Amino acid sequence: MDCVISGGNVRVLAKAIHSLSRIGEELYVEPQKDGLALRSVNSSRSAYACFLFAPLFFSRYTIPTCQTFRCKMAIKSVQAIFRSQVSLEKTVEKCHIKLEEQKNRLTFTLHCKHGLLKTHNLSFQDSESLQAVFDKDSYGNVFRCNPRLLVDTVTHFPPSLEEVTVSVNDERMWVRNHVEEHDQGKTMLTELCLGSDEFEHFAAQNHNSITFCLKELRGFLVFAESTSLPVSMYFDEPGSPVVLCVTDSVLEGNFVLATLSDDVNHCRSNTGLANSSPPPPDDFMNDDMDSYLISMDTSIAPAPSSAGAPTPPFVAPACSKQPAVANHRARLYSEEEDEEDLGSSEGPPNKKFCSLFFGSVLPPSSQTSTQPVMTQEVLASDSEDDSEV
């Protein structure tokens, strides 16, 4: 493999590597006939990202003809080459990537101004092909927009937030933070509503909600924002992956992120949600005072709002603020549940990320099959266990 990238394309490559570093620890490099593929996957295999740079992206692109070559290396060491954004912009004229077969090294040479050369020899490991199986073209929900829109959307959420939920109907998209049910009384809920005409393309065949990790979306936006290329988002059912895409004539980036799969119960309530719960569009303008809170304080006169709900009697007069409030909140909550059919009433839903069903395709014997030979279901490890704090 021997390729040369010049001028502004070096910065594009650098951004792609920074963006991949938000996904996983390792960079998978595979020179293909149709271009150089750079890929990464996270440790729980719930997120996968791939960039394909077409031969035209390079000023020289030659690949070994006889045998296929694939390798992986620590993404940190590649990132180090492209760390300084300033020097990339000001001094680097071209980048030369060459495979030194004798030395088993991948050599990155940065050609800078005044004939300065910076050479990095990186060791690598042979690897099998890394391929996520997804078919974004069969997905019913397709959106395309300027990356700025998504960047402005995610700024509303705190950096510590793990997951977001995206819901759509024909005219709108809602993005909100995903909160475990047992945390609902404590956590701030943030919801952003985007109108369809903020998008270049807005097709929502299935009105449903999906939940996925925000961290990888942010990683995707690192790249998308720098190129200002329109980004596309494809998704389908909860549980099947969401695909984020950025395409140009010479490059293509796909990020595939697992979504939370809900149990049957939850699915139903989700569709219910899509129909009933999103606030009416002009809620902001709607100033109906009656829709606001009505008699919530029951500590003196418990009667009014307790009507209907079978509340346990307020035990002793000694029972002070804490139990009364807790009690009351529980009731509010159950009312809400009844009204809006929110969630399943028995226990938390089975929360799990479906794996992306990666195939580990070993060359050359099984290379013909596009389907994975080994599929392993791997779950995202974050926020699953022991979060009963």
Add this chain to the structure above:
Amino acid sequence: MKFRGKIVDVACLNHFTRVISTISKLTKSCILRLTPQHLFFVLSGKVTNGGVSMWCELSQANFFDEYQMEGFSPEDNEICLEVTPENLSRALKTTQNAKAVKVKLTKKHCPCLTITAELPTLSSISRVVTHDIPVEVIPRRLWHEFKEPSVPDFHVSIYLPPLKTMKNVVDKMKNLSNFLIMEANLRGEMNLKIETDLVSVTTHFKDLGNPPWGDDASQGGGAARRWDPEAMTQARVDIRKLQQFLIGQQVNPSKAMCNIVHDTVVHLILLHEDVSLQYFIPAVA
């Protein structure tokens, strides 16, 4: 109980955000009292928060373009909520360029203060962001715990030096000791002092001036008049509490002063045209 307010003016929104942010630096959780004319953020001195208490008063008319509320009852026309100022601050910070921001009391999965902002877009439909901040409604019978604290019968009242200067001094002293002694007299002199086995450091401030509290006995009390003007009154406080107060300062006050009750309490007051913040740090032995 009902409450809704709307802020349109960017300067007001900005100012309000700064006030909330200041409060969020002082405490994790506090009480928000809403009355027809004012908003109060209250922290009452409990052992759990180290005995500090806070009283912040905002006149609603100076922040809100629209403000409607219906309290617990016509006689007790107030709403009393327990809020997390950090959440409020976070919500407001993302709405700085909003065309309008609304704050409402709502009943969602739990009682919430809902902050809704209409953000500018190129599209015909506005982008709307909603933050539901869970709150606890404080029952009427507990309201008495959140009354305005009375001005203590201080020995010395003194204007503070520029808060930034004071912060720099306190930050340095923090490295040496956990406790700081504040001293002041009625001749406009104040000392910030630490004393450890190894080192004693004192920073002297002069000509600060003493606020005229008048002869109003209910306010000044007798203690100041009986106090020898030359003598220093002092209070030893937890340096972190003082530092917290100085770090959080984002409201540029027109007046900053401090009342000291000898060996009892330090009472800090910041006055801005439409905001006042009082902070009490108990003295430790």
